[in-house]
Amino acid sequence: MTARPTHWNAPTRVALLILACFLLASTGWLSWLYHLTELAEAAQVDMLSMGVGYPMQAAGIAAFCALSRTRSKAYLQITTTATVVLYVVCLAPATLAPDLAPTLAFGYLASLLCGYFQGYYLYRLASLVPEEQRGMVFGGAYAVSTGASWLLSAVGAGAATRGLWGLLTCGLLAALAVLAIRLAPSESLHADTPTGAGTAPSTQLGALACGVVLLMSATKGMGFSFPTIDLMNGVSLEFSRLLYGVGLLAAGFVSDRDRRWGALCCAGALVMPFFMLALSGAAAPATLMWALAYLLNGFFSVFRVVVLADLAAQGKRPLLAGLGLLFGRLGDALGTTIAVLLGGAPLVLVTVSAVFFACTIALFFVLYQQLYAPVLEAAPTEQQLFDRFAARHDLSSRERDVLRLLLQRRSNAEIAGELFVSEATVKFHVRNILHKTGCTNRRELADLYAVNGS
Numbered sequence: 001m002t003a004r005p006t007h008w009n010a011p012t013r014v015a016l017l018i019l020a021c022f023l024l025a026s027t028g029w030l031s032w033l034y035h036l037t038e039l040a041e042a043a044q045v046d047m048l049s050m051g052v053g054y055p056m057q058a059a060g061i062a063a064f065c066a067l068s069r070t071r072s073k074a075y076l077q078i079t080t081t082a083t084v085v086l087y088v089v090c091l092a093p094a095t096l097a098p099d100l101a102p103t104l105a106f107g108y109l110a111s112l113l114c115g116y117f118q119g120y121y122l123y124r125l126a127s128l129v130p131e132e133q134r135g136m137v138f139g140g141a142y143a144v145s146t147g148a149s150w151l152l153s154a155v156g157a158g159a160a161t162r163g164l165w166g167l168l169t170c171g172l173l174a175a176l177a178v179l180a181i182r183l184a185p186s187e188s189l190h191a192d193t194p195t196g197a198g199t200a201p202s203t204q205l206g207a208l209a210c211g212v213v214l215l216m217s218a219t220k221g222m223g224f225s226f227p228t229i230d231l232m233n234g235v236s237l238e239f240s241r242l243l244y245g246v247g248l249l250a251a252g253f254v255s256d257r258d259r260r261w262g263a264l265c266c267a268g269a270l271v272m273p274f275f276m277l278a279l280s281g282a283a284a285p286a287t288l289m290w291a292l293a294y295l296l297n298g299f300f301s302v303f304r305v306v307v308l309a310d311l312a313a314q315g316k317r318p319l320l321a322g323l324g325l326l327f328g329r330l331g332d333a334l335g336t337t338i339a340v341l342l343g344g345a346p347l348v349l350v351t352v353s354a355v356f357f358a359c360t361i362a363l364f365f366v367l368y369q370q371l372y373a374p375v376l377e378a379a380p381t382e383q384q385l386f387d388r389f390a391a392r393h394d395l396s397s398r399e400r401d402v403l404r405l406l407l408q409r410r411s412n413a414e415i416a417g418e419l420f421v422s423e424a425t426v427k428f429h430v431r432n433i434l435h436k437t438g439c440t441n442r443r444e445l446a447d448l449y450a451v452n453g454s
Helices: 010-039 042-067 073-096 100-128 131-161 163-183 203-223 237-257 259-278 283-314 318-341 346-371 382-392 397-406 412-419 423-437 442-452
Strands: none
Touching: 010 042, 010 073, 010 100, 010 131, 010 163, 042 100, 042 318, 073 100, 073 163, 100 131, 100 163, 100 283, 100 318, 131 163, 131 237, 131 283, 203 259, 203 283, 203 318, 203 346, 237 259, 237 283, 259 283, 259 346, 283 318, 318 346, 382 397, 382 442, 397 412, 397 423, 397 442, 412 423, 423 442
């Protein structure tokens, strides 16, 4: 029996999975969008892409949640790998077809497949990454992907993401995504217990979180269509991407240390379009508002994913972690649709946005009160301390069983009898536990647990 390599821990491998899949998705979307602008009128592109394409992504995430609830981890890995391959196959006619109809049909099918593998990596985020690292894993992966996507779009004035070259780029990125799917750990942190402390959240709380994410996304979509100053007059596209990436990193860092501050910064992102509208006559302040808005957008992107991932993990239902992005995409599509329909009536658009904003903030603080307001928490139980120690050192379900008996000072023979395995198997697990915790013997392990498990 050989030990599985532990050079990269589970959060690192999940970050690589998210990075590879999101980079593939964003590059494929950009290639399709470039081709769509060549075939459709400029006024139609937003509705055809975001207004319809985003709901197709949401449908793909829903398909993952629905079809995978009773399936094995091997099934999830195989089907996700297949959707990545089929995604690139669909991108061929979506980005090369000379007519609009096949471009749209295969583009929407690609969006559906994209949603499926997005659901997979969000499931892995909730099931493999401890709560205290979840924001940074997601935000960091998205930040690096955003920077890499910009670099690809900058090569040869976008040649690497257009036409045949774009398809070849997506093929290479798909190969990386398949490798990342293969490298993702199969052992779930939630095989027996959730990583978060406390009881499982109620269905009503989950529904409230989904509603808040939906309204937030719609409000943001409408707000960024306000008749503010031209972006190119103050903040360049390259600089805005840089700010967004920095915002993602900051959001991951802040959220992992205190979810409350991450949530409040996310709410602040919704206010920025109104500030920019009020300052549209003053170039310098408005430019600063644009810069701050892109920074805060990182908090928005992290919050709407992490809040549902946390609830899914706490309820030991990580397959539902994709609901944040699912309802986010539906909200994006709703906001885009309203903005397009009311584009000719700016005053009406601002009024409708203000109504959405008021409703969003009201529901947001109800959610905030239920999730984050209690400051005094009960002292963690012994079980919760054990779970945190095991999660911190990336211990598998079986290694947790062995650790529990080791801490009771059981011998290898006693552990083997308790778990119905051979002594050789016990010795194998003990070696892995000592390696992962950096201990050289059982006494050091007990001392380490006494310090870090309390």
